[in-house]
Amino acid sequence: MVLLLSLGIVIGGGKALRALVLLPLVNNVIVPFLTKIVSYFVTEGIIFNLLVGEYGVLKIGIEWPFALVMPYVFLFYFVFTILEDSGYLPRIAVLADATLKRLGIQGGSIIPILLGYGCAVPAILGTRTATTKKERMIVTALVSFAVPCASQSAAFFALLGDRSIWVLVLMYLISFMVIAGVGIILDRILPGKTQPILLEIPNLLPPDWSTIWNKMKIRMKHFLVEAEFPMFLGILFAAVVVETGIFSKASVWIEPIVTGWLGLPAESSLSLLLGIIRRELAVLPLLELNLSTLQLVVGATMALFYLPCISVFGVLAKEFSFKFAVGIGIATIVTAFVFAGIINQIGSLLILVFG
Numbered sequence: 001m002v003l004l005l006s007l008g009i010v011i012g013g014g015k016a017l018r019a020l021v022l023l024p025l026v027n028n029v030i031v032p033f034l035t036k037i038v039s040y041f042v043t044e045g046i047i048f049n050l051l052v053g054e055y056g057v058l059k060i061g062i063e064w065p066f067a068l069v070m071p072y073v074f075l076f077y078f079v080f081t082i083l084e085d086s087g088y089l090p091r092i093a094v095l096a097d098a099t100l101k102r103l104g105i106q107g108g109s110i111i112p113i114l115l116g117y118g119c120a121v122p123a124i125l126g127t128r129t130a131t132t133k134k135e136r137m138i139v140t141a142l143v144s145f146a147v148p149c150a151s152q153s154a155a156f157f158a159l160l161g162d163r164s165i166w167v168l169v170l171m172y173l174i175s176f177m178v179i180a181g182v183g184i185i186l187d188r189i190l191p192g193k194t195q196p197i198l199l200e201i202p203n204l205l206p207p208d209w210s211t212i213w214n215k216m217k218i219r220m221k222h223f224l225v226e227a228e229f230p231m232f233l234g235i236l237f238a239a240v241v242v243e244t245g246i247f248s249k250a251s252v253w254i255e256p257i258v259t260g261w262l263g264l265p266a267e268s269s270l271s272l273l274l275g276i277i278r279r280e281l282a283v284l285p286l287l288e289l290n291l292s293t294l295q296l297v298v299g300a301t302m303a304l305f306y307l308p309c310i311s312v313f314g315v316l317a318k319e320f321s322f323k324f325a326v327g328i329g330i331a332t333i334v335t336a337f338v339f340a341g342i343i344n345q346i347g348s349l350l351i352l353v354f355g
Helices: 002-041 046-052 060-085 088-101 107-116 120-129 133-146 150-160 165-189 209-243 246-261 266-275 284-288 293-304 310-319 322-354
Strands: none
Touching: 002 046, 002 060, 002 150, 046 209, 060 088, 060 150, 060 209, 060 284, 088 107, 107 120, 107 133, 120 133, 120 310, 133 165, 133 310, 133 322, 150 165, 150 209, 150 284, 150 293, 165 293, 165 322, 209 246, 209 266, 209 310, 246 266, 246 322, 266 284, 266 293, 284 293, 293 322, 310 322
16 A cells, blocks of 8 residues: 555656646746757757757757656655655565565565665665575566666656556566566576575654655765766767767668567667667657557567666676676567567557457
8 A cells, every 4th residue: 555655656746747847847948948049059950959959968858857757766766765764664575575485585685676666776786685695696687677767667657657557557567577587587597595584673663854855865866976967978879870860870770670570660779779878768769759559568668678777787797797797688688679579469469350
């Protein structure tokens, strides 16, 4: 009940904040103002388009990170911090212990997994508290494979929330199914045993708002530094490859897979290129396309299991090995293409049969 209420606050509050305040402010005030300023100094052409064109860094660079992603991220961290400060998270660990044992991990591992819904980097670092190497590797793989971070979740909310809440629910059901599948497989493959849970349960306390405020400042600062700047670079990269014609040439190479196996328009190839930088950038370009519900699910599935972002790859290499990081990267790419393609083929067949 508490988790459902928390999810409602994040999705509903973020959607309202985005639609009623941030998007009108960005699209009706900030972007026209910046476009007018740029037009005083730059005539129409490549430079003008790089700044305020379709993928202009002064347009998309403000709209995507601040109007589409940040409201959901802020509310997620707010709710998560309250649950953490009140002592509710250890209780979730005890409740989850019986289920997680089937995946080869103990209930206490739910905490780094939940951290992964904020950011995978602290989640992977948090696996240092695992009692065995086997458990640490399983939790790390689960977070890397199918746990969307706050930025990626925000992109899903923006992409799917307006179309149908059930499509959004379906995406997280797919995520949970893959988490269960990966955990069961790794539990059987990796040697070792899972230790029983040993966790102190603190008393439930009213949240301390000064502590929550301080934690929120730290987490939002981390988000701005670790996520927003790479996202901005990704948008700059998108503007360059689109305006210089590089994207048109590169998309030809992967177009047969994108349009054939995945059933997406050729323009969505940009998502795959940007997803290498950050996972949410594999979602956000889809907002600019007029996709069917099936295409939305396929694109979101592809983005869910796509490559871990560069920062996660670096942490994997540092905490484990470069070989382990490459293995996770290859496994996530294969999973993304296989799952998304299967969903497209089955969905297309059902549409063809039932009209």
